[in-house]
Amino acid sequence: MRHAQARTIDPDLIPVIDIGRLAEGSKDGVAAVAAEMLEAAHATGFFYVRNHGIAQTLIDAVFAQSAEFFHADFAAKSTVTVNPWHRGFIRTGEAKMYKGSRPDLKESYIWGLDTATGRADPDAFGTPPNQWPAFQPAMRATLTQYFTQANQVGWRLLSAFATALDIPADSFTQSIARPTSRGSIIYYPPQAPDMGEDQFGVAPHTDWGCLTLLYQDQTGGLEVQGREGWVAAAPIAGTFVVNVGDLLARWTNDRFRSTPHRVVNRSGRERFSCAVFVDPDRDTMITPVTGAGETARYAPVTCGDYVQSRFDAAFAYRQKA
Numbered sequence: 001m002r003h004a005q006a007r008t009i010d011p012d013l014i015p016v017i018d019i020g021r022l023a024e025g026s027k028d029g030v031a032a033v034a035a036e037m038l039e040a041a042h043a044t045g046f047f048y049v050r051n052h053g054i055a056q057t058l059i060d061a062v063f064a065q066s067a068e069f070f071h072a073d074f075a076a077k078s079t080v081t082v083n084p085w086h087r088g089f090i091r092t093g094e095a096k097m098y099k100g101s102r103p104d105l106k107e108s109y110i111w112g113l114d115t116a117t118g119r120a121d122p123d124a125f126g127t128p129p130n131q132w133p134a135f136q137p138a139m140r141a142t143l144t145q146y147f148t149q150a151n152q153v154g155w156r157l158l159s160a161f162a163t164a165l166d167i168p169a170d171s172f173t174q175s176i177a178r179p180t181s182r183g184s185i186i187y188y189p190p191q192a193p194d195m196g197e198d199q200f201g202v203a204p205h206t207d208w209g210c211l212t213l214l215y216q217d218q219t220g221g222l223e224v225q226g227r228e229g230w231v232a233a234a235p236i237a238g239t240f241v242v243n244v245g246d247l248l249a250r251w252t253n254d255r256f257r258s259t260p261h262r263v264v265n266r267s268g269r270e271r272f273s274c275a276v277f278v279d280p281d282r283d284t285m286i287t288p289v290t291g292a293g294e295t296a297r298y299a300p301v302t303c304g305d306y307v308q309s310r311f312d313a314a315f316a317y318r319q320k321a
Contacts, residue, residue: 013226014233014241015040020051022156030163037157038164045244045257046224048236049157054149056238059215059274062146062185065139066272070107070187076135077107085121085128086110086182092189104202105195105265107187113178114144125178126282126304147183147276154181154211154278157242165252167289172210172251175281180209180303182279188221188263188271201263201271207245208310209279209303214241219271225260233261247279247306250298253288279303 017036021029040047069077074091082088087110093103111130119129132140158172165171188201201221216222222233222241233241249258265271282304288296 013044013231014046014048014224016048016050016236016239018051019049019153019156019160020053022160023053030160034160034164037160041161041244041252041256043257044224044226045249045259046233046261047242048239049153049242050236050239052153052240054146054153058142058146058149061142062215062274063217063272065136065142066109066185066187066274069109069133069136069139069185070272072133072135076133077109079135080109080131080133082110083129083131087112087128088131102199102203105189105191105199106201106263109185110182111143111147111184112180112182113147114140127178143183143185146274147181150183150213150276151176151179151181151278153240154213154276157211158248158278161248161252161256165255165289171289172248173280175284178281180279180282180307182277184275184277186273186275188219188265188273190268190270191265201265202261204260204262206258206260207243207277208247208307209245209277210248210251211278212241212243212245212275213278214243214273214275216241216273217271219265219267219269221263221265221267221271222273223262223264225262230262245277246310247286247303250301250306251286251288253290253294253297255289279307282307 017033019033021033037047077089080088082090090108092105092107113127114130115123115127117123122128155173155176159169162169162171191201216235218235220234223230224233244256244258246258249256280303282302284303285300286303286306287300288298290296
């Protein structure tokens with residue numbers, strides 16, 4: 001059996017927002033963009049952004065590095081097998097997005113803030129060590145540059161969200177000196193029609209952190225759970241798909257929606273994407289922002305503790321003896 005086909009993207013459900021005015025910094029421009037973002041965060045938790053400021057040449061370079069890495073033989077990729085701090089190569093079968101599901105049909109490579117210390121364990125600030133493949137020397141510089149720029153976009157978006165909520169603009173970005181943000185390049189092999197309805201590239205899930213910035217190739221396959229069923233978030237050239245994660249929903253006391261989404265690669269071709277999960281420093285206290293007369297729905301928790309708990313539940317390698 002095949003998965004039920006998702007409906008074509010509805011522009012009212014997943015809007016395309018021009019965020020160029022955020023970089024310009026004018027009060028009226030930021031307020032206008034923030035209002036559009038706030039509406040999308042309330043409605044579905046998903047939107048596209050254009051005019052984000054990251055050069056297409058850099059994005060293309062990331063995807064070229066991704067293809068080179070995932071097309072390498074398994075032995076080479078295994079030289080950077082994921083370490084205990086969730087950095088490195090994760091093979092097919094090591095990720096499950098919800099209890100009882102089949103493993104996701106994908107490979108991924110995870111990296112984060114690059115301290116350049118060469119340590120094999122976290123530094124004095126708790127920053128995990130990246131693992132860069134020796135057989136692909138250009139990968140480190142390309143992915144590090146992209147990670148830095150994607151985080152900058154994320155900080156602008158989080159500042160706009162704060163503005164929209166009528167709280168200080170730095171409310172979500174006060175502690176970003178050593179962010180726990182992660183980057184992930186992802187490879188989805190073609191999915192055979194006979195794999196059944198319970199096989200996904202990524203099973204239905206919500207993201208764990210604050211914001212996700214996803215750039216996808218033109219293959220398609222990302223689907224978002226709308227009020228009337230699954231909706232295809234089709235690729236739009238030059239844009240990022242942005243979605244609210246569980247931590248930002250918690251931080252805003254559920255004003256924002258963290259919406260389930262999935263990937264099913266029906267194309268018959270391989271699919272590549274790159275996600276940056278934007279989060280503050282690990283010791284940032286996530287205390288729900290409440291309105292007048294509103295009660296906090298969640299207890300305070302540090303960003304690091306929350307994200308770590310979600311890693312531990314989702315990845316098979318973390319549950320082995």
